Amino acid sequence: MGLELYLDLLSQPCRSIYIFARSNNIPFEFKHVELFKDSVLGKKPAAGSGTEQPRAGPSNSEGTGKVSLLKKVPALKDGDFTLAECTAILLYLSRKYNTPDHWYPSDIQKRARVDEYLSWHHANIRANAPKTMWIKVLIPLFTGQPLPSEKLQEVMEGLSTSLKQFEERFLQDKAFIIGSEISLADLVAIVELMQPVGVGCDIFEDRPRLMEWRRRVEDAVGKELFFQAHEMILNIKELSNIQIDPQLKEQLAPVLMKMLK
Numbered sequence: 001m002g003l004e005l006y007l008d009l010l011s012q013p014c015r016s017i018y019i020f021a022r023s024n025n026i027p028f029e030f031k032h033v034e035l036f037k038d039s040v041l042g043k044k045p046a047a048g049s050g051t052e053q054p055r056a057g058p059s060n061s062e063g064t065g066k067v068s069l070l071k072k073v074p075a076l077k078d079g080d081f082t083l084a085e086c087t088a089i090l091l092y093l094s095r096k097y098n099t100p101d102h103w104y105p106s107d108i109q110k111r112a113r114v115d116e117y118l119s120w121h122h123a124n125i126r127a128n129a130p131k132t133m134w135i136k137v138l139i140p141l142f143t144g145q146p147l148p149s150e151k152l153q154e155v156m157e158g159l160s161t162s163l164k165q166f167e168e169r170f171l172q173d174k175a176f177i178i179g180s181e182i183s184l185a186d187l188v189a190i191v192e193l194m195q196p197v198g199v200g201c202d203i204f205e206d207r208p209r210l211m212e213w214r215r216r217v218e219d220a221v222g223k224e225l226f227f228q229a230h231e232m233i234l235n236i237k238e239l240s241n242i243q244i245d246p247q248l249k250e251q252l253a254p255v256l257m258k259m260l261k
């Protein structure tokens with residue numbers, strides 16, 4: 001049995017794994033798991049020109065529960081071996097497939113810098129960036145009411161603080177987080193920062209150093225792959241016109257509201 005990756009590209013961690021595997025020519029079977037049902041999303045995205053559409057085929061939501069005890073994506077199945085959590089999966093793939101050293105350097109100090117960023121990321125960038133999508137699109141979609149503008153402003157202020165730290169502490173005057181080449185740290189960071197962009201919060205605007213870093217990351221993984229992986233998130237505003245089943249709204253609205261408390 002070959003490698004299977006259970007992913008939904010609406011998820012930032014899933015996108016990092018998808019981009020990493022594709023850019024390193026790692027052979028895998030894409031098992032699409034829908035974080036939201038087709039009835040919610042309305043339709044699958046149209047096929048791109050000359051690229052494989054990762055959402056093609058039936059959902060594997062039930063299969064994920066059998067692969068990951070946590071019942072969430074991303075999840076990996078390699079023969080009888082299963083693995084959850086984004087960082088663990090990225091490191092497993094880098095080691096098994098002996099990907100180029102720059103992704104997770106053998107140099108102990110460079111590797112420590114990648115580890116440092118990955119540790120910092122969760123309590124800072126990841127703590128704020130995804131909330132923009134919930135505030136601007138998903139919570140209004142399920143509750144039928146927009147959130148106060150103050151809530152978005154609060155999140156954006158927190159994100160702005162994190163971005164300042166990201167530029168000054170991690171990026172500095174380097175091309176990438178650990179130096180002249182891309183690493184797993186850059187990949188994990190960029191997919192998270194594309195989440196606000198998808199809902200109209202362009203955090204790269206007026207931040208030239210951050211914008212140049214983004215362009216270098218896109219070039220390093222390949223622009224076609226980069227935008228293929230982000231196609232759904234960059235079109236997520238289309239969800240605002242979808243009619244949601246009232247019972248589904250009733251079930252999910254309280255859960256979504258708790259996420260922002």
